[in-house]
Amino acid sequence: MSALAAVAVVESPSSEPAAIAVDGLTTSIRIAGNWYDAVRDVSFTVSRRETLALVGESGCGKSLTALSVMGLLPAGVGRISSGRIVVDGVDMTAATEAGRQAMRGDRIGMIFQEPMTSLNPVLPVGFQIAEALIEHRGMNRRAAQKRALELMELVRIPAAGQRLDAYPHQFSGGMRQRVMIAIALACSPKVLIADEPTTALDVTIQAQVLALLADLQAREGLAVLLITHNLGVVASVADRVMVMYGGDVVESGPVKAFFRRPTHPYSEALLAAMPRVDRPSEALAPIPGQVPTLPDMPSGCRYQSRCPLRIEKCAERPPLNPLPGAPEHRVRCWVRAP
Numbered sequence: 001m002s003a004l005a006a007v008a009v010v011e012s013p014s015s016e017p018a019a020i021a022v023d024g025l026t027t028s029i030r031i032a033g034n035w036y037d038a039v040r041d042v043s044f045t046v047s048r049r050e051t052l053a054l055v056g057e058s059g060c061g062k063s064l065t066a067l068s069v070m071g072l073l074p075a076g077v078g079r080i081s082s083g084r085i086v087v088d089g090v091d092m093t094a095a096t097e098a099g100r101q102a103m104r105g106d107r108i109g110m111i112f113q114e115p116m117t118s119l120n121p122v123l124p125v126g127f128q129i130a131e132a133l134i135e136h137r138g139m140n141r142r143a144a145q146k147r148a149l150e151l152m153e154l155v156r157i158p159a160a161g162q163r164l165d166a167y168p169h170q171f172s173g174g175m176r177q178r179v180m181i182a183i184a185l186a187c188s189p190k191v192l193i194a195d196e197p198t199t200a201l202d203v204t205i206q207a208q209v210l211a212l213l214a215d216l217q218a219r220e221g222l223a224v225l226l227i228t229h230n231l232g233v234v235a236s237v238a239d240r241v242m243v244m245y246g247g248d249v250v251e252s253g254p255v256k257a258f259f260r261r262p263t264h265p266y267s268e269a270l271l272a273a274m275p276r277v278d279r280p281s282e283a284l285a286p287i288p289g290q291v292p293t294l295p296d297m298p299s300g301c302r303y304q305s306r307c308p309l310r311i312e313k314c315a316e317r318p319p320l321n322p323l324p325g326a327p328e329h330r331v332r333c334w335v336r337a338p
């Protein structure tokens with residue numbers, strides 16, 4: 001709490017300010033001594049009870065965006081070059097490292113793809129859930145263990161009472177992910193950042209974990225930033241979507257508008273590559289080529305090297321333009337949204 005007190009609190013004129021507000025974020029990565037922009041001028045907000053999905057292939061800057069928000073960029077390799085990030089009224093970019101650390105696990109819950117790497121293999125799961133409460137809430141061990149049991153029940157781990165003292169390897173992948181969710185929610189955060197939380201799980205378990213997250217979100221009024229490369233997940237749980245390519249936001253808007261009229265050629269390609277029940281699987285069209293590495297990124301539109309609609313103008317970086325008649329639906333493309 002003392003560390004938090006040192007952090008500037010941002011006043012907002014509206015009654016309910018966005019839980020996450022990112023404005024003009026540029027995050028750079030150092031490769032062989034040179035800095036490259038891996039996230040370029042990204043802006044978004046997430047309100048309470050809202051889910052914003054960040055989608056794109058591997059290497060598009062989704063995780064670096066999330067790590068920037070949490071203040072967890074790899075030291076010496078990653079840095080925020082410009083922009084401002086405000087989480088639950090606290091300016092993360094102006095905060096000290098101690099201030100950011102106090103935010104993480106307290107007001108910001110985090111869930112990552114592989115729970116096995118985030119959980120400590122030699123400590124019982126109940127003990128690990130209790131740790132968050134002892135560290136951030138100053139609870140004693142006994143009260144924290146009691147709350148840990150409630151949290152395990154909240155995330156619907158069967159026979160929670162008997163499993164408090166079990167070790168992570170005694171849990172299945174889906175159950176381990178539930179433990180991670182329990183840890184993320186231990187301190188009743190306002191914001192949840194989930195980076196590919198169900199990617200390592202099989203389809204049925206994935207659906208259960210997503211349903212659980214949706215339920216907890218409704219109950220706790222969480223603002224959720226959900227990272228996924230799966231457009232099916234976006235369609236089922238998100239309110240708004242932001243498609244990233246090569247560190248740029250190439251399309252953003254309400255989920256319904258996006259699926260009704262996906263407009264950026266990259267969004268179209270992602271959708272064509274997505275398996276669907278109403279289409280034979282032979283019709284799947286994988287996107288040719290791959291996301292360039294940062295040193296090889298073309299200037300101007302970063303998708304131009306793979307884009308079937310490329311024109312000369314694409315050598316210049318297109319702006320993120322609203323579509324006519326749909327001001328919330330924005331597209332960064334000279335051909336589709338000139």
Ligand SMILES: Nc1ncnc2c1ncn2[C@@H]1O[C@H](COP(=O)(O)OP(=O)(O)O)[C@@H](O)[C@H]1O
Binds near residue numbers: 030038063065074077
């Ligand atoms: N620690 C790092 N060192 C070097 N390059 C990195 C590092 N982290 C990310 N990158 C590069 O930054 C780009 C964006 O990465 P990332 O945000 O992890 O993508 P995503 O989460 O969308 O798969 C990629 O080109 C990736 O190779």
Ligand SMILES: [Mg+2]
Binds near residue numbers: 059062063064195
């Ligand atoms: Mg990632």
